[in-house]
Amino acid sequence: MSRKERRVRVDLADRSYDIAIGEGLTGRLGELALEAGVGTSSNCLVVTDDNVAKTGHLRRAVDSLQRSGYKVFEAIIPAGEESKNLRKAELLYDKAFEAGLDRKSAIFALGGGVVGDLAGFVAATYMRGIVFIQVPTTLLAHDSSVGGKVAVNHPKGKNVIGAFHQPKLVVYDISALNTLPEREIRSGLAEVIKHGLIWDADFYEWLESSTDRIKALDPQIMEDLLARSCSIKAAVVAQDEKENGLRAILNFGHTLGHAIESLSKYGTYTHGEAISIGMAFASEMSAEFGRINRDSVERICGLLERIGLPTEVPLDLDPKELLNSMKQDKKATGGNLTFVLLSEIGRVEVVKNIDEAKVLDLLCRLGRKSV
Amino acid sequence: MSRKERRVRVDLADRSYDIAIGEGLTGRLGELALEAGVGTSSNCLVVTDDNVAKTGHLRRAVDSLQRSGYKVFEAIIPAGEESKNLRKAELLYDKAFEAGLDRKSAIFALGGGVVGDLAGFVAATYMRGIVFIQVPTTLLAHDSSVGGKVAVNHPKGKNVIGAFHQPKLVVYDISALNTLPEREIRSGLAEVIKHGLIWDADFYEWLESSTDRIKALDPQIMEDLLARSCSIKAAVVAQDEKENGLRAILNFGHTLGHAIESLSKYGTYTHGEAISIGMAFASEMSAEFGRINRDSVERICGLLERIGLPTEVPLDLDPKELLNSMKQDKKATGGNLTFVLLSEIGRVEVVKNIDEAKVLDLLCRLGRKSV
Structure with a gap:
């Protein structure tokens, strides 16, 4: 047939x-x-x-x-x-x-x-x-x-x-x-980029080198992209079906992303846009903690921006409210902040008991820069 | 301590x-x-x-x-x-x-x-x-x-x-x-008797011979009773956690029992009373299909009655409505009637595609006898 x-x-x-x-x-x-x-x-x-x-x-x-x-x-x-x-x-x-x-x-x-x-x-x-x-x-x-x-x-x-x-x-x-509307496509690509960042540097590089054909929705490229992106998700899920461990890495960019969605009442940003900002922020934090260098942060923000995704913490959201919202995230336990941070492009680590003051400071610096 | x-x-x-x-x-x-x-x-x-x-x-x-x-x-x-x-x-x-x-x-x-x-x-x-x-x-x-x-x-x-x-x-x-009120106790004993009937003839006989001490809530007897009843449930569940097969035997007495509860709006009968009637009915059906003899039916109804549980299909419930309700039971698939029937005391079998006309006939004979 x-x-x-x-x-x-x-x-x-x-x-x-x-x-x-x-x-x-x-x-x-x-x-x-x-x-x-x-x-x-x-x-x-x-x-x-x-x-x-x-x-x-x-x-x-x-x-x-x-x-x-x-x-x-x-x-x-x-x-x-x-x-x-x-x-x-x-x-x-x-x-x-x-x-x-x-x-x-x-x-x-x-x-x-x-x-x-x-x-x-x-x-x-x-x-x-x-x-x-x-x-x-x-x-x-x-x-x-x-x-x-x-x-x-x-x-x-x-x-x-x-x-x-x-x-x-x-x-x-x-x-x-x-x-699909273009904005919807861009939003979806945020999770695709995430899969490269957390699991597969080759795939990430392929995304960087294929940006134009991806944006043109070339069918062959999209089939490859979806198959590779799904394979990564499948590999992670197969190792940790019920989110007791490894699966937490899929949360890369989601700690801040969910807080942005929640505080903006799910109206201003699509999920992909919110986690794009979250991934840029998690990359900044990874650099702040000395885990990756500034070049990597710029490379990541560069790809997100070329795809057409936002990377800056919204100026109109209060950093303290963002922090409180992150602490209420259902991935938080005992009120402690957990972040997925990059060790390098293609590899992440789940880091618990993140210093709230540092997060708040970085949110202030990157968000309401003038406050 | x-x-x-x-x-x-x-x-x-x-x-x-x-x-x-x-x-x-x-x-x-x-x-x-x-x-x-x-x-x-x-x-x-x-x-x-x-x-x-x-x-x-x-x-x-x-x-x-x-x-x-x-x-x-x-x-x-x-x-x-x-x-x-x-x-x-x-x-x-x-x-x-x-x-x-x-x-x-x-x-x-x-x-x-x-x-x-x-x-x-x-x-x-x-x-x-x-x-x-x-x-x-x-x-x-x-x-x-x-x-x-x-x-x-x-x-x-x-x-x-x-x-x-x-x-x-x-x-x-x-x-x-x-x-606990006495009626609540009796209701609970219905599931205990069920466990004997579907799984363990020795336990069933022990229940028959201990009725008086059970009714007196003798602590030692109740501890034994609960431990044995829980063990049977645990054994069945361990073999079929998600109710794909064996666990269906726990439904003994529940096909009609649920229909009675549903049609009487959960007001007239406790769950245990409804399934007591259901067990008596399933025993009658088992005899009707030649699976057990009349003596067994009388032995079962006898124990239920000595405990103080009802065994007769309520006269005020319409047999046709009972039948329709049974066909809508969530254990029914494709609109077919399934019943758990006795092969002997202590052993049951799940029987699919039960003849509706026979069930209706028996309901009429045992329920609205005069109609």
Whole structure:
């Protein structure tokens, strides 16, 4: 029927699964699901948002599933981070119940990180966990769809209510990239760059040398980029499924990034933009602690900026509030600050009990420089 | 300080844990938690209901935890099945956040099944899962506290929203039995009898011969009874943690039992009473299908009745509605009826695709006999 898609394996014993990457895969979702062992005897539910529903993705996905014999129901949530809460989860439980979903049913998440996290949380908790398939439609979601972290937000913090629930399959259709706004693409590239920085200096250098073709969304380059980026995420997750150790390195740039998202009420910056600033800040801190030299900091900020991502701590956010928010991060324990710092490009270390005063000082210097 | 408590081990690789059974254990909760490796560096939360809070249990538990160095916060929910919903879970997430709980924190569930299921669901999903300790205060909860099934109810069905989250420790204080209403005790004995019926004919016979001392709550007898009943549950769970196979036998009596609870809006019958009727019905069905003889049915109904449990299908419930409710049970898949049937006392089999007409006929004969 079509050329073979790329496959990246996430190795998790009996919870192992494939990430399929290629052009036009949404139109083959049904056969890919069958091949992955998702049964057709029970009804299934496709969850998406109203933006994705407007594109052809939803139709293509549903048609393909129906052609393969699945009895498909649809649930459409409003696009945006505001949908990632318990209220919307409740609506999806209702929908799942109405659609007659049982323990052998599957939920397909067709969309970006919000759809994936929300639908994944519902799949993780409906009847104590049913099959879940991720079909990311944004670049950012290539990252969040791998690793089984699902969640909804609590009014007081992002992803506070959640679970680990591995998908049975991830289907990444490269064609989705063409319908994405440029800002969304840039945002997604922040996590790609992160994967190079924390794990693979070669990949990082490849990103530096391929910037123009990446920005042009060259399909071959994007397929390579996604496969390599997913492989790194998969390798980390395979070694530490439940985030007891190694997986913490994926948090590089996220300590400050989450605080910026939280204090700006998730409105001003995309997730990728916030963690881009966070990565620039973590690089500055790494230099401050003598772990890397200034050249590396400039190289990192240089790539982020060429991609079109911000690197400066927002002037309008109060450094003390940022610090407090970081201390409340769910990765913090006992109120102590933990940062992922660079040892060199391609290698990081999780550093606990970071001196608050130093962080505050650096935030003041890099942020409200004039204060 | 005190004589050694009984221990039953639940064997689940890196999620293994002990059930401690003995008199006065609530007053030693702190030391038992320390011994089980629950850290004191992060704050912890004790969840209980307003009935338990009125007894001395809460004070004893909190005092003991504080003596062992834990920083303890308390959350009290209204007693009763109505509290087992997402709204109350949200209140507990708020409370956990206010109490500064982090990933190394623990939630203690001090109470019956409702407290255990609700607090357990919150522990399973707060920050993607934190440590959870069960301190059951009812006889029924000796069963629900073992095995890691946690959940809240959906308006359309019991335990529809849930997770598997194993406790780190279960502490069963025999002294709690003395403050329980008689009806509550009888209700708990239904699950004990179930364990004998599905797994251990010797234990079942021991129950038959010890009925009087059980009803008198003889402490030594109750300790034996709980240890044996927990051991059976632990053995089944150890072989099938996530309910993919064997664990389904624990559902003996629950197919009709859940339907009765659901149709009577959880008001008329306790869980134990509903499954007592369900077990009597499943025994009748087993005889109907030629699996056991009438003598066994009478022996089973006889023990249930001597304990003071009901065995007759309620006359006021419509057999057709009962049947529909059973088909919607979350253990049903593809709309087919599954029943756990007896092969003999001490051994059961999960039987799929049960003939609906036969079930309906038996329900009519045993229930609305005159209709």
